[in-house]
Amino acid sequence: MREALIDLAAIEHNTRTLRELTAAREFIAVVKANAYGHGATDVARAALAGGATRLGVADIPEALALRAAGVDAPVIAWLHGPGETFAEAMAHDIQLGVSSLEQLHAVAATATAGPAVVHLKLETGLSRNGIAPQDWSAVFAEAARLERDGLVRVDGLFSHLSNTSPDEDRVQVRRFEVGVAAAEGAGLRPTVRHIAATAAAVALPESRFDAVRIGIGLYGLSPFSEGDSAAAVWADLGLRPAxxxxxxxxxxxxxxxxxxxxxxxxxxxxxxxxxxxxxxxxxxxxxxxxxxxxxxxxxxxxxxxxxxxxxxxxxxxxxxxxxxxxxxxxxxxxxxxxxxxxxxxxxxxxxxxxxxxxxxxxxxxxxxxxxxxxxxxxxxxxxx
The missing domain is CATH 2.40.37.10 (Lyase, Ornithine Decarboxylase; Chain A, domain 1)
Structure with a gap:
């Protein structure tokens, strides 16, 4: 009597369209929360078929569920509670978002069979999780030491925009660039820098860096309100609700x-x-x-x-x-x-x-x- 129809062709089409628009080297398809209610495994496969190169989820159980379903693409999980254990994630080749020095040490302590692949999250103004600017120097230095010891590999640096306004987002982008420069000054060489979710990926080209993280756009739904200057650009993309x-x-x-x-x-x-x-x-x-x-x-x-x-x-x-x-x-x-x-x-x-x-x-x-x-x-x- 009740049913949600999920159009995977729309997911693949939306992924391909946004990949072409952003021209980012990496495309992270966000399939957290059961792919925004659409079904994580099916959506992940459709997004990968459309050109996604990585998958993003909130927590480790979501990542492990993808692995259990046979999805072997790179997956990053970025939200971890107090006392989180990382051994199972590492055993299944899950990349880990790290938001504090304590998390970095906890991940490194688990790395017994090779380095843990991590993405350091920088706090740039959203005031949620992420390494605070005053702690960047210490965390970057420790991450570099742990890399030399073979316990971690810093594959990425990332942050998240507030989507308050283009000007506010540009302020965050500049802060992120400062953080990236500081990380490189400490000897880190991340291959993937990412801060743009759907809205910025479409409307703020300077935020695209090496990768974009596409969530709501994957499902054909707009992040822009009516009257937003980017709404017309969005309408012209021809994305399809899934x-x-x-x-x-x-x-x-x-x-x-x-x-x-x-x-x-x-x-x-x-x-x-x-x-x-x-x-x-x-x-x-x-x-x-x-x-x-x-x-x-x-x-x-x-x-x-x-x-x-x-x-x-x-x-x-x-x-x-x-x-x-x-x-x-x-x-x-x-x-x-x-x-x-x-x-x-x-x-x-x-x-x-x-x-x-x-x-x-x-x-x-x-x-x-x-x-x-x-x-x-x-x-x-x-x-x-």
Whole structure:
């Protein structure tokens, strides 16, 4: 009754398009959080087929899951909790992001069968994890010593931009360049310098360095808000959303005027009307905050959620439009195929499109397809 269709051809196309645009020597496809909800193993393979040279994940278990599935491309995992152990990661050739002197020592202490491959993360202004500028000199000197001792190999230096504005990002890029120069002055020779995620990779060419890390763009979703100066550039790229979330009508009910719908009666029917029950709810990742506003397409026509989204279901008031049990309901997908977008759902819920796709839960099966089609809605079907 519920399903997320994942178009791997779109993933491959998006990867190839962004690789050509950025012309970076290395392309890191970010498949953390189960590839933003799309399925990490399938997406990783599609991205590699599209030209990705490395994969990026948040933590070691995500990296090990890729290895267990037979993915042997270079993988970097960059977020580690206190007391993290690195032996299994090193045994499976996982590259490690290192954000402090303590982490560097912990990684080196585990390197018994050859040097650990590390990427040193520099704090350049996002105020999250990363080696603080006042500690750069000490960490770089220690990393160089550990390289001489054969315990680590510093393959990369990286950071993360705030995406506050182009000017703010340029400040961070300059700080990163200072850090790179300091690392090289300490004798380190990293082969991969990377700071740009999707937004900067598209809109800030000077941030591309040796590699770009592409997350949301891989899935065909924009990191730019409407009116952003880079939004037009993004639109011209022709990227395709890779996820379509759909279900089938589970029940149909004809009700009189004034009938309350769902918890709290946020919605009451204007006249005699047909209500369609959709078996998706906030337990599946459909945001409750989009109650009354989330768009759907049924039978080629567009409607909105009527009343509150519940844990497992929501209702659509279709008026006099003919709807039957089993009819397809598309929540979001590719607007070019007539579907609402994940961004529309994000706007309805007061969040970002990243969250909409990433939060789709395990109860929703992922089905791999090569293309997703949806009937275009008619303007006359647009309902409040």
């Amino acid at each position: 996820m379509t979330l759909r279900a089938r009508v589970a029940a149909v009910r004809r009700v009189p005027a004034g009938q309350g719908v769902s918890y709290g009666y946020m919605h009451r029917t204007d006249g005699d009307s047909t209500l369609a029950l959709v078996p998706l709810g906030y337990a599946d990742g459909v945001p409750r905050q989009a109650s009354g506003t989330g768009p759907v397409v049924i039978g080629g026509r567009r409607f909105h959620v009527a009343g509150r989204i519940a844990m497992d279901q929501f209702v659509v008031d279709v008026g006099d439009h003919p709807v039957s049990v089993g009819d397809e309901v598309i929540l979001f997908g590719d607007p070019a195929a007539g579907a609402p977008s994940a961004t529309e759902w994000a706007d309805a819920a007061g969040t970002i499109n990243y969250e909409i796709v990433t939060r789709i839960g395990a109860r929703v099966p992922r089905t791999v397809v090569t293309a997703v089609a949806a009937a275009a809605p008619t303007a006359a079907a647009e309902r409040g």
